[in-house]
Amino acid sequence: MFCANCGKEIAEDSKFCKECGTPAGSTAAPVVSLPIAPPAPQVKVRKDFLDSPGWAKAISIIGFALALVTLSFVWINEMAPFTYGFSALGLILCILAMATRNRNVFSLVGMIMNICIVFIASIQIAVLVNPPSIW
Numbered sequence: 287m288f289c290a291n292c293g294k295e296i297a298e299d300s301k302f303c304k305e306c307g308t309p310a311g312s313t314a315a316p317v318v319s320l321p322i323a324p325p326a327p328q329v330k331v332r333k334d335f336l337d338s339p340g341w342a343k344a345i346s347i348i349g350f351a352l353a354l355v356t357l358s359f360v361w362i363n364e365m366a367p368f369t370y371g372f373s374a375l376g377l378i379l380c381i382l383a384m385a386t387r388n389r390n391v392f393s394l395v396g397m398i399m400n401i402c403i404v405f406i407a408s409i410q411i412a413v414l415v416n417p418p419s420i421w
């Protein structure tokens with residue numbers, strides 16, 4: 287048997303624990319229970335989360351809206367860093383939505399628009415950083 291106090295093994299005929307002196311008797315094997323958490327279904331949760339129609343629709347519309355917003359100042363070369371940032375964010379959102387079962391016209395059109403805007407902004411930034419000598 288085992289000591290109820292310290293968990294050391296006690297001889298069956300002993301009345302006290304040799305280690306800590308606790309009276310033996312109503313002792314059982316110490317319950318060394320490690321907290322065993324059930325495996326977290328992270329992948330499933332994440333998939334369900336991304337597959338929820340509301341979520342996909344929301345990020346699609348936000349991504350599409352970002353494309354529209356950046357279109358308003360994509361023609362201003364000096365705004366290129368902002369253009370790039372906004373459209374890159376919109377592109378990520380649209381791609382996330384496209385990766386779900388609930389892809390829609392906003393995520394598709396937004397993705398295409400944001401790809402084009404990111405491309406334009408990249409050229410603008412390249413020109414700003416390293417102006418062609420002919421200008």
Ligand SMILES: [Zn+2]
Nearest residue numbers: 289292303306
């Ligand atoms: Zn003991």
